[in-house]
Amino acid sequence: MGVIKKLPVYAERIPGGSIITTTLESILHHGQASSLWYLLFGTACCAIELMCTGAARYDFDRLGMIFRASPRQSDLIIAAGTITKKMAPRLRRLYDQMAEPRYVIAMGGCTIKGGPFYYDTYAVEKGIEHIVPVDVYVPGCPPRPESLLEGCLTLQKKIKQQKMSDWQN
Amino acid sequence: MTHDELRAYVADKFGDKLTLLDTGRAEPMYEVKLSDLHDVAESLRKDETLQFDYLCNLGGTDTGERLEVHYQLASIYKNNRIDFKVMLTDDKPSVPTVQDIWPAANWYEREMWELYGINVEGHNNLTRFLLPDDWDQGHPMRKDWDAPDFIRLPEFKG
Numbered sequence: 008m009g010v011i012k013k014l015p016v017y018a019e020r021i022p023g024g025s026i027i028t029t030t031l032e033s034i035l036h037h038g039q040a041s042s043l044w045y046l047l048f049g050t051a052c053c054a055i056e057l058m059c060t061g062a063a064r065y066d067f068d069r070l071g072m073i074f075r076a077s078p079r080q081s082d083l084i085i086a087a088g089t090i091t092k093k094m095a096p097r098l099r100r101l102y103d104q105m106a107e108p109r110y111v112i113a114m115g116g117c118t119i120k121g122g123p124f125y126y127d128t129y130a131v132e133k134g135i136e137h138i139v140p141v142d143v144y145v146p147g148c149p150p151r152p153e154s155l156l157e158g159c160l161t162l163q164k165k166i167k168q169q170k171m172s173d174w175q176n
Numbered sequence: 177m178t179h180d181e182l183r184a185y186v187a188d189k190f191g192d193k194l195t196l197l198d199t200g201r202a203e204p205m206y207e208v209k210l211s212d213l214h215d216v217a218e219s220l221r222k223d224e225t226l227q228f229d230y231l232c233n234l235g236g237t238d239t240g241e242r243l244e245v246h247y248q249l250a251s252i253y254k255n256n257r258i259d260f261k262v263m264l265t266d267d268k269p270s271v272p273t274v275q276d277i278w279p280a281a282n283w284y285e286r287e288m289w290e291l292y293g294i295n296v297e298g299h300n301n302l303t304r305f306l307l308p309d310d311w312d313q314g315h316p317m318r319k320d321w322d323a324p325d326f327i328r329l330p331e332f333k334g
Contacts, residue, residue, distance in 0.1 A: 093308045126329035129316035130307075133325065 032171050039082070039108065040163040041071040046081040046101065051088025053115040053149040060152040070159055078104040083162070084139070085155075089117040089124060090132045102139045110166070112158055113141045116148045123148070177225075179203065182256055185225060190216065194260060206260040213262050214272045220249060220258065221277050227251045228258060231278035234285065236292035237261075238319045243269050243294060270295040291317040 045067075049057055061067045061074060075081045078101045090098055102109065113135055116122030121133035135141060142165060145158035177185070179202050186194055186204065193216055194206040208216050220228045228249040237244040246261035262271060273296050275281040285296045286305040293315035296302060304311060313323050 093306075096308075126327050129313075129321070129323065129326060 033167075035171075036167045036169055040166040043070065043072050043083045043110070043159065043162070044075045044081050045072055045083040045085050046078055046105070047074050047076050048084055048098075048101065049087040050090060050094060051115075051117065053087035053117070056149045056152055056155065057085060057087040057114065060155045065152040065156060067156075067159075070156070070163070072159065078102075079106065081105050082108065083110045083112065085112045085114050086118045086135050086139075087114045087149075089122070090135050090138070091130045092132050093130070095132045095135075095138050098135065099138050108166075110142045110162055111135075111139050112143045112145060112155075112162060114145045114147075114155060114158070115150060116146060119144050119146060177254060177256055182258070186258070189223070190219070197261075203257045203259060206258070208260050208262050210262050210264065210271065214274065214277075216260070217247065217274050217277050225254075226256065226258075227253050228256070229253070229278075231274070231280045231284075232257075234274070234281055234288065236288045236294055236317065238292060238317060240319050243292060245271050245288065245294060247274070264294065268295065269293070270297055272296075273298040275299065291315055293318065 049055075059065060061072075067073070072083075078084075082105070084098075084102060084105065086098065102111070113119055117124060117131070118135045118141075121128070121131055124131035125133060132138065143158045143162045145154050147154050150158075183196065183204050186206070187196075193212045194208055197205045197207055199205045220226055228251045230250045230252055231247065232250050233246075233248040235246060237246065243264040244261050245264065246259060248257070248259045250257045264271070269292075271294060273281065273285060275285065276298075282299070282301070283305065285299050286302060288294055289296050289299070289302050290305055290307055290311075307316075314321055316323075
């Protein structure tokens with residue numbers, strides 16, 4: 008909440024109080040962190056918790072997070088559920104279709120390391136970090152909505168700590 | 177028709193083509209020879225008294241010694257169930273298709289073909305079904321299957 012917190016301070020210093028000055032970096036990252044639109048992407052039971060987090064009781068919209076049905080409009084992909092080897096290229100394709108800056112949250116044990124499907128499986132990808140770069144890991148099987156909200160707040164913190172000078176990378 | 181009547185009727189009609197297996201269940205389970213498989217399946221479907229018109233399930237088993245293919249049938253009209261299976265000991269296991277009798281067998285046979293490597297003669301579309309299209313690591317439901325990233329569950333010692 009960088010800009011909002013500083014708003015009275017900035018406003019007081021300026022005669023009339025109708026103009027706000029800030030750095031481009033902080034206003035940009037505030038905007039990015041406060042409107043993380045996430046892709047509708049649920050592949051297993053974690054998606055149920057994701058839906059619950061988006062619904063009225065936990066209300067993702069408080070963080071400015073709204074689901075989008077198209078990767079072109081999304082900033083964030085919450086990989087909710089088991090990613091099989093057949094699904095992995097599709098996940099990569101969706102990630103590639105998203106406009107930068109783009110972020111990934113790995114939700115649940117399956118996306119972190121295969122979860123309950125770690126042993127004796129021929130079909131499940133053991134961790135999605137082989138497919139897409141992950142920003143935040145949210146452990147649990149499945150994680151409760153509180154955990155997911157915590158993960159999203161962590162991602163917001165991470166976005167606000169970015170520097171524009173890092174953009175070349 | 178009770179289970180006992182069904183057993184008696186099948187024993188009378190098919191004789192030694194269907195061998196009753198002892199499974200401990202009420203529904204009868206039979207073993208059929210590979211050479212008789214298609215004829216027996218067709219008779220079970222077309223017989224006026226049996227009318228097994230519904231193929232509930234078709235799948236493979238790897239017992240470690242041999243491969244088995246099991247067929248689970250039901251009759252909507254007569255409210256009966258019957259199972260039979262065929263044992264495959266050949267190096268190149270192969271069964272005739274039954275999709276001309278029950279069209280539902282098409283997908284089951286594709287799945288069985290790719291997971292167990294049991295060839296299906298006469299199948300019209302033996303292509304990848306559940307595994308990725310570019311899969312090249314063999315038949316994962318075989319007991320002796322292995323892959324570089326395949327991790328077996330360690331034995332628990334209490």
